[in-house]
Amino acid sequence: MKSSLFLVFLFITTMQFSFAQHPPTETIQTATNNTPEQQEIINLSKQKWAWMADKNVDSLDVLFDDKSMFVHMGGSWGKTQELATIKSGGIWYKKAEIYSVIVNIFGNTAILLNDIDLQAVVGGNEVTNPFMVTEVYIKENGKWKMGSLTFSHLMRPDKMDKQ
Numbered sequence: 001m002k003s004s005l006f007l008v009f010l011f012i013t014t015m016q017f018s019f020a021q022h023p024p025t026e027t028i029q030t031a032t033n034n035t036p037e038q039q040e041i042i043n044l045s046k047q048k049w050a051w052m053a054d055k056n057v058d059s060l061d062v063l064f065d066d067k068s069m070f071v072h073m074g075g076s077w078g079k080t081q082e083l084a085t086i087k088s089g090g091i092w093y094k095k096a097e098i099y100s101v102i103v104n105i106f107g108n109t110a111i112l113l114n115d116i117d118l119q120a121v122v123g124g125n126e127v128t129n130p131f132m133v134t135e136v137y138i139k140e141n142g143k144w145k146m147g148s149l150t151f152s153h154l155m156r157p158d159k160m161d162k163q
């Protein structure tokens with residue numbers, strides 16, 4: 001009986017350690033052996049964040065596919081509403097601090113994951129949130145177009161320096 005209780009205790013103790021989370025790293029982690037095509041997607045994504053911060057809806061209109069979808073904490077919608085939201089300032093993507101980037105390409109589809117802190121103004125209130133952002137790009141006629149942008153809120157605290 002004592003040995004059974006000890007085994008149960010040992011099992012529970014080891015299970016707790018196996019589910020422990022590692023703290024996030026403070027440096028940008030990007031694969032160092034990216035293909036030129038992966039690097040092209042990474043650069044396009046960085047440019048997209050700059051266009052969003054600058055509210056450059058003309059450039060975003062060219063980047064976003066007409067059938068693109070956007071998933072936010074407050075809902076999901078298509079290209080027209082996303083551009084209108086950016087133009088009106090309903091959401092101002094002020095600054096994206098990128099901590100890691102991973103790109104996988106499957107034929108003419110690229111999926112990029114960004115671990116970011118996003119500083120934004122939403123409905124007149126400035127907020128900073130940690131997100132894993134999934135971006136899907138489709139290559140058509142030799143050009144990459146964004147098909148989807150999804151924000152998944154992370155449970156870690158934000159790491160962005162408050163400015």
